[in-house]
Amino acid sequence: MNKNLIVLLGPTGVGKTAVSIDLATHYRCDVISADSRQIFRELSIGTAVPDDSQMNIVRHHFIKSISVTDYYSSSIFEREVLSLLEKLFKDGHTAIMAGGSGMYIDAVCNGIDDIPDVDPSIREKYSKLYLEQGINGLRIALKMLDPVHYTQVDLRNYKRIIRALEICETTGKPYSAFLTGKKLKRDFRIIKIGLQRDREELYRRINDRVDDMIAGGLEDEVRQMSEFRHLNALNSVGYREFFDCFDGKIPRDKAIELIKRNSRRYAKRQMTWWARDNSIRWFHPENISEIFMYIDKTISAG
């Protein structure tokens, strides 16, 4: 197999961007970003997108490519990346995908089940049901429309239940009928490189990076997004906390502390996500030569 997708993943702040530039430069290829927030063109300071010089050295995809007002999903990402990869593999045999959104990465690597699109009004309908009747209203509806999924889903997680309900209503079939649990085989080799640091070191970097973002004008960036604050894109670490600050709910110092804490917790959740994936080979970001050796060895192994 001479088509290789190098997947570079790791928690926020671990140092993925620098490594991705090194890899892309070395293998002379593009970088596909797998980051659910860097994809929005209105956001850059709070999402820590690659800087101009990095963007100039290497061609990036899915960075600042859509608007916060656009609908997007891991499924769209899967489709668009696969289509892009087809083109990229015509010119070369290697591509790099780098990012921290575990679900986006899994969508590309394993595929997700084919489920019809839903009309946004249906999601709104069930969101309203949740507001009016709480989680119990959702449970009752789910028990009726999909008793199988009712026994499997986390009944305390309203987003999961709404997702199932909107599919049931759209398709007239139970949501659980669409779930195969099968992993798709891709026609390219996937090499997963995980970047890792000691917890203490990672948290220090995260805290420092938040300070840098503040110094770099994050507050203004958030303020300019005020009219979009209700959108999912702005329900992000670094943005929601400042909105609370603007509302007078919390002082500025507190907002900054919370951004740091929530970033740390996010990093923790990312690591939990990847902990079960034993196809990932883990490296310290500074051990770049080991990463090259591992990739070259894996590719030449055929």
Place this chain on the structure above:
RNA sequence: GGUGCCAUAGCUCAGAUGGUAGAGCAAUGGACUGAAAAUCCAUGUGUCCCCGGUUCGAUUCCUGGUGGCACCA
């Protein structure tokens, strides 16, 4: 140098007439199929500063240390 106060979880602190302890924050573990930086679940992690004494039993009371703070010299 003298006097007084303090020493308990990662931090700030509470506490028991003596029966090995608990709040807030921080933290830790987990789940995850088109919102995923989202959403959801679970968890107290401890030589109660040290050596002795009293006591059936001391983190608690007492002597002496050590460290910190304040005031007086």
